[in-house]
Amino acid sequence: MTTFFGALSLNPTQKALLVVCLEKCLTVPFIGLSKVIHRLILTIYNRVYAAFFVLGLILLCLLAANWQSEKIGDSSTSTEHVKIPGTFDRRPLADYYYKHLLEEIWQNDGSIPLFWLVDRMEGIGLQTHIHNFTFYNPVGTPGYLSGRNVYGILRGSRSSEDALVLSAPYRPTWTSNLTTTPSIAVLLAMAFHARRVNRWGKNVIFLITEHEQLGMQAWLEAYHGVGGRSHLFRHGDFKRAGPLHAVINLEFHHRIFSEVDIKIAGLNGLVPSLDLYFRTIDVLNNHTIPLTFKNERNVSFDSSMIQMQMETVVKQILGIPDGNHGLFYGFGIHALTLKSVYRNNTKTFDFTVMGRMLEELLYGLNYKEGRISHDFPNLMVAPHNLDTFNIYTWIVWIMAATLIFVSYGYWFNYLKTPLPVIAGGGPPIKVRTPVIPEDMKKYLAIQKTKYEKALRTYKPSPHFKDWVVISCIILTVHLVGLFLMCYPEKILTLGEICIYLKMRCHLFLSTFIPFLSRPSDSFPPPEVLFFYGVVLISIAILASPRFIPLNVLKGAAPVLYILALLELATILISVSCCNFALALYCGVIYVPLVMFLGVCRPSLCRVWFVTYPVFVLFFNVVVYMNVMFPEEGFLYSCSRGFEVTQQAIVSSLEQSMIYGNLVFDVVIGALLPNWMCFWIVAFAKFSAKNDSLK
Numbered sequence: 001m002t003t004f005f006g007a008l009s010l011n012p013t014q015k016a017l018l019v020v021c022l023e024k025c026l027t028v029p030f031i032g033l034s035k036v037i038h039r040l041i042l043t044i045y046n047r048v049y050a051a052f053f054v055l056g057l058i059l060l061c062l063l064a065a066n067w068q069s070e071k072i073g074d075s076s077t078s079t080e081h082v083k084i085p086g087t088f089d090r091r092p093l094a095d096y097y098y099k100h101l102l103e104e105i106w107q108n109d110g111s112i113p114l115f116w117l118v119d120r121m122e123g124i125g126l127q128t129h130i131h132n133f134t135f136y137n138p139v140g141t142p143g144y145l146s147g148r149n150v151y152g153i154l155r156g157s158r159s160s161e162d163a164l165v166l167s168a169p170y171r172p173t174w175t176s177n178l179t180t181t182p183s184i185a186v187l188l189a190m191a192f193h194a195r196r197v198n199r200w201g202k203n204v205i206f207l208i209t210e211h212e213q214l215g216m217q218a219w220l221e222a223y224h225g226v227g228g229r230s231h232l233f234r235h236g237d238f239k240r241a242g243p244l245h246a247v248i249n250l251e252f253h254h255r256i257f258s259e260v261d262i263k264i265a266g267l268n269g270l271v272p273s274l275d276l277y278f279r280t281i282d283v284l285n286n287h288t289i290p291l292t293f294k295n296e297r298n299v300s301f302d303s304s305m306i307q308m309q310m311e312t313v314v315k316q317i318l319g320i321p322d323g324n325h326g327l328f329y330g331f332g333i334h335a336l337t338l339k340s341v342y343r344n345n346t347k348t349f350d351f352t353v354m355g356r357m358l359e360e361l362l363y364g365l366n367y368k369e370g371r372i373s374h375d376f377p378n379l380m381v382a383p384h385n386l387d388t389f390n391i392y393t394w395i396v397w398i399m400a401a402t403l404i405f406v407s408y409g410y411w412f413n414y415l416k417t418p419l420p421v422i423a424g425g426g427p428p429i430k431v432r433t434p435v436i437p438e439d440m441k442k443y444l445a446i447q448k449t450k451y452e453k454a455l456r457t458y459k460p461s462p463h464f465k466d467w468v469v470i471s472c473i474i475l476t477v478h479l480v481g482l483f484l485m486c487y488p489e490k491i492l493t494l495g496e497i498c499i500y501l502k503m504r505c506h507l508f509l510s511t512f513i514p515f516l517s518r519p520s521d522s523f524p525p526p527e528v529l530f531f532y533g534v535v536l537i538s539i540a541i542l543a544s545p546r547f548i549p550l551n552v553l554k555g556a557a558p559v560l561y562i563l564a565l566l567e568l569a570t571i572l573i574s575v576s577c578c579n580f581a582l583a584l585y586c587g588v589i590y591v592p593l594v595m596f597l598g599v600c601r602p603s604l605c606r607v608w609f610v611t612y613p614v615f616v617l618f619f620n621v622v623v624y625m626n627v628m629f630p631e632e633g634f635l636y637s638c639s640r641g642f643e644v645t646q647q648a649i650v651s652s653l654e655q656s657m658i659y660g661n662l663v664f665d666v667v668i669g670a671l672l673p674n675w676m677c678f679w680i681v682a683f684a685k686f687s688a689k690n691d692s693l694k
Contacts, residue, residue, distance in 0.1 A: 055398055088355030090189040095351065098185035098255065105181070110172040112210050117150045120188055125195045126152030126206065132236040133218035135211075138489055139526050139653055149219050151207040152191060153241045156200040156366075161242030164365055165335075166190065166358065167207040168250040169215070169324055182340070183250035184208055186354045193355065194362070202366050203241040209324065216324040217659055220331055232658060246276055246365045247335030248358065249325040256348040257340035259290040260357075264336050266326030268662050269316030269579040273334040276365075280336060283361045287353055292341060316581035319661045330660050396576040399587040403569035406595065407562045414558045469556040473548075473680060474563065477673040484537070485669040488653055492526060495533035499524065527650040534649060538614055541676060545683035553684035561598060564677035568594060571670045578662060586671065589616060597682055608682040613667055613675065618645045 097120070104113035114130065121128040131149040153163075168183035191206045209215035222235040223244075251263075262280060264271045271277075284291050321327060323337035342348070484491065545553070568590065576583035593611050609615075621644045625637040632640075655661035 088190065088193050088352065088359045090193050090355060091351045093192060094185050094189035094355065095255075097188045098182060101181055101185055105173060110174055112148065112150075112170045112172075112208075114148055114150060117184075117188075117208060121150065121152035121191065121206070124152070124188070124192050126154055126191060127239070128152045129239045130236075131219055131222060131238060133215070133222065134234040135214055135218065136232050136234075137654065138232075139492065139530055139650055139657070145211065145214065147210040147215050147218065149207065149209045149215050151205055151219070153239070154191065154194055154200065154204040154206070155241075156202045156204070157198060161203070162245040163203040163205050163241040163243065164245055164362055165205045165207055165247040166250070166362065167205075167209060167216070167247065167324060168252075169209050169212055171212075178251075178253040180251055180253065182255050182351075183252040186252060186351055186358070187250060189351065190355055190358050193359070199363065200366055202245060204362065204366075205241055205244075213321065213324055213327060213659070216327050220327060224331060244328070244331075244333045247325060247328050247333060248361060249323055249335060249337040250358075251323065251337055251339040252354065254340050254342045256342065256350050257354075258343040258346040258348055259292045259341040260284055261292040261339040261341050262336055263323040263325065263339055265312075265315055265322040266329040266335075267321050267659060268319040268329075269581050270326070270329040272325075272329075272336050276334045276336060279364050280338070280361060283357055283364070286360065287349075287357055289349060289353070289357065313581040313584065316579060317585050317663070319579055319582065319663050320655060321659075327659060393576045393580060396572050396580065396583045396587055399591050400569040400572045402591060403565045403572075403594070406598070407565035407569075410558070410562050410565070410598065414562065466555040466559060469553075470560050470563065473556070473560060474673075474677065477676040480541075480676070481669050481673040484672075485665055488530075488657070488664075488668075491533035491537065492530050493533070494536050495529035495531065498532045498536050499529060527646060530650050530653070531646040534614065538612065541672075542609055542612070542679070544676070545680050548680065553680065557681045557684040560677055561681045564674055564681065565594065567674050567677070571666075571674060575662075575666055575670075579666075582663065582666065590671075594678060597678060597685075605682040605685045608679060611675070613671060614645070614649070617648060618642070621645055621648065 101113065101116070104116045105111075107113075118128050118130065129151055131151065133147055133149070135145045135147070137143055137145070166187060168187050169180055170184065171177050171180050173179070187206055187208070191204075194200065194204060207219065209219060218233045218235065221233055222238045223240055262277070264277065266272070281291065315322070321329075323339075325335035325337045328335040572583050572587050575586065590611070593608075597605065597608060618641055621641040622634075622637050625632070625641055625644075626634065629637070652661065652664040652667075656664035
């Protein structure tokens with residue numbers, strides 16, 4: 001708006017007058033140009049939403065075809081930083097650490113060799129500390145979990161208190177994931193080399209974590225002195241090394257490798273700074289190490305690009321990091337993960353190249369003054385191409401604009417105020433000038449009498465009752481969503497009550513039916529109890545419109561529909577600023593459905609219940625399983641999809657409580673109350689048997 005006014009070269013008085021005119025055109029649509037706008041909107045509002053919706057999808061496909069992509073390495077995206085050639089030559093030491101680490105893991109039955117790691121770090125000369133933590137999971141399994149992280153601090157020579165982090169997860173031998181023993185070996189060798197090179201202006205933390213992302217989240221909460229959302233971690237004593245500047249996480253699975261895959265997907269769909277990403281690209285290119293992105297080296301800009309973009313969007317919808325680096329984004333710290341890839345019949349690299357690559361990368365970050373640039377791209381669909389955040393958010397904003405435009409048309413239609421017929425010039429408007437009475441006491445007494453008479457004969461507007469009902473409905477549904485979001489353990493309690501009643505009924509029937517077996521005394525696992533609680537709440541939500549009188553709903557439904565449209569548009573715009581993929585998914589699913597609800601026949605409104613968020617999740621799981629495993633059959637996909645839906649609901653809650661994932665909060669706290677408003681509108685429309693919204 002500022003650019004628009006600047007182009008017009010208006011002074012402040014003219015700007016204010018223009019704003020008032022625009023406001024009058026939207027709020028008093030019966031005079032002059034606003035009358036034409038009013039009639040135009042009433043004519044096209046019920047048809048324009050399809051064009052807006054299709055425009056957003058076309059724009060998404062064009063972006064996948066590299067329409068607005070920037071090439072990494074161009075002058076517009078290149079970064080300048082200090083380039084110091086690596087001098088790492090500790091391959092025999094890395095081989096020694098690797099060999100002895102395997103022996104210690106074998107002697108410890110696969111558990112983390114804690115004391116061996118502490119001895120090696122102390123022998124190197126690092127300030128070594130052990131971080132003990134205990135995790136309590138109130139929903140899933142296991143209930144309690146203990147772990148230990150090991151980290152050593154190399155103090156820099158400057159007065160700066162910033163710190164760099166080089167981390168590696170420890171994976172026991174019994175896990176299905178690939179081992180990270182080479183990562184730990186090269187980390188220790190890099191610490192030995194860095195201790196003997198006096199180039200460090202920042203502190204460097206060498207971190208080895210246990211239990212994958214749980215251990216990293218516990219370390220981050222202890223380092224920053226926060227308790228997280230639900231205070232699920234308990235920590236021991238902790239030592240710090242200043243604010244964290246950048247993080248490199250290692251997932252090297254082989255002593256020799258052919259390529260390096262960069263993982264960037266973080267919490268809530270965030271990605272690292274372009275500055276950090278470009279530095280890593282430059283270092284890999286300096287050592288002629290092939291770069292892969294999502295295990296793909298060369299991606300053609302056709303259907304494969306669109307497929308990769310869709311896969312990226314799906315992963316960002318969940319908001320789950322693909323490595324330990326993604327948890328740092330929640331604390332405003334940029335990070336990425338380097339993963340080794342080995343391919344047969346290709347050029348390979350060893351520990352020496354690993355160490356020099358890490359040395360150059362840490363040196364570049366060490367000499368970078370100030371913070372890393374916070375220029376976030378929203379999607380990276382290829383190793384050397386990126387799309388900026390603002391371009392993708394326009395897609396969601398176009399869908400939100402559809403909802404706002406249509407709600408504006410429905411509001412004009414709801415007013416049902418006849419347009420005045422303006423013929424000729426008409427009599428001039430008389431302006432009444434205020435008259436100051438001579439006898440002020442007499443004047444006040446007369447005004448008081450008029451006020452008391454008006455108060456006795458006052459009749460509220462016919463729409464006043466509708467607004468009261470609408471306010472109560474909106475307040476109630478949002479209080480329900482807020483309660484479920486803030487106290488999810490109450491859902492578990494409802495599940496326990498449901499299971500208890502089921503067991504009592506089963507026991508009662510078994511006394512009269514001989515062949516009916518007695519129920520088991522053991523309760524099912526917490527995830528099953530939580531799902532039963534979700535089912536019980538869903539039944540209550542679906543049955544809630546039955547308790548609202550029909551005559552009350554008939555008058556309130558049109559305005560409630562308009563407000564629900566505006567709320568959905570607000571949700572899409574707000575969520576797009578945090579997780580574009582989640583906002584896009586919600587827009588693609590719900591925007592056409594809510595538009596159909598406004599124009600469909602009353603007899604079709606009953607099908608709105610199939611858009612309940614739990615049902616949508618189940619349908620998505622079944623479709624995904626049919627696409628990925630077509631040989632299993634539809635019935636197997638449905639039965640298996642029911643179990644996966646249970647696990648997905650509990651997993652989203654765990655991700656929210658432990659890591660701060662937004663998917664559960666957005667669905668329960670925002671989308672569910674909004675869906676309940678539309679469900680009440682659909683119930684009122686179906687029950688009244690007349691299309692009151694058309």
